[in-house]
Amino acid sequence: MSEAYPATLGIILAGGLARRMGGGDKPLRTVGGRSILARVIERLAPQCVGLVLNANGDPARFAETGLPVVADDVPGFAGPLAGVLAGLDWAAANRPDVEWAVTLAADTPFAPRDLVSRLHAARAAAGVSLACAESDGRTHPVNALWPVSLREALRHALVVEDLRKIDRFTARHGIAHAAWPSVPVDPFFNANAPEDIDEAERLAAAHAEA
Template identity: 65%
Template sequence: MAETPTIGLILAGGLARRMGGGDKALKPLAGRPILAHVIERLRGQCDDLLLNANGDPARLAEFGLPVVADTVPDFAGPLAGVLAGLDWVAEHRPQTEWLLSVAADTPFIPDDLAARLHRARIAAGTPLACAASGGQQHHAIGLWPVSLREDLRQALLAGERRLGRWTQGHGVAVAEWSAESVDPFFNVNTLEDLAEAERLAATI
């Protein structure tokens, strides 16, 4: 578990346009849905897990996790998913102060993600932290304090959709991972990416 009590949120609310629509997290990778790989890697790092997804939650019932839908309409992006997760934590785990978000299409997330992000934000003295690899920040993979949920809600209602811009406005620490052999934040956006993920999965 994380050194600091933390709830894990898997963001699966996207439209997957580059894969022809549907749930790309349910595409098979090494014989299991991509989402199953994400859950397995995240479960040991968090006190509980939940999914952010829109539409009929029954299609995700096999994973046995709470499913929270966006409360901001018109597929407002990952910030809306984070807000849904923060609202769930505030209602169901009121003693927990932290939410860790990851994307549902990142099957290789590292097993020290939660711990390193917490250490990064403590060292930097910032309320937020996000992951980076290969010199690129991954704003959807990060730590979010429940205390900022109303600020995030107001930003979304005012039209904010960019994760990086909102987090930079509050202060965000960055924890960097090596991408030399396998990028731990490789994400599956296209069928070509899925083929590459199959190749990578065979090497891990």
């Protein structure tokens, strides 16, 4: 990990229901001969002081990753914010020396290798405590940088206010944006549906460096 930014824990968000994929675990689908999750881990791990995986259900299906698997503790599939909170809680309990965490969707096979450094640079330049990624004119709220100290405010928003939208929560606290080019491959391309897997295979074959 670079010394140019503070120690940061990586939280890979795999807690969704994958309805558009027909259920199952999207991150375990393969692209370029490897699972999407393996690709995400390979890209994010060098940027972080450790990784955890947010996923619900039987954690044994992710055993080969060797990562701690942290389930949502807000009931009822409360969405990505519940996964963020679970990861921040894990950080506070297990890595009290780490003040920052980055979240990354587990279905992003081309995730950027400079995600953490650029998010830290964006939030520092803007003088705010949060940052999220954008590409192709769109923001990607789940791919974001969080201070661990925000977890109690997040818990209140989720449990007391039943707030589910990430951007509604982050807007309260000030958020910067870091933009990535979307060509030749959008680094935040996500595999939500079966046809997206086909497109990811095409992109991986055409752009081996992506």
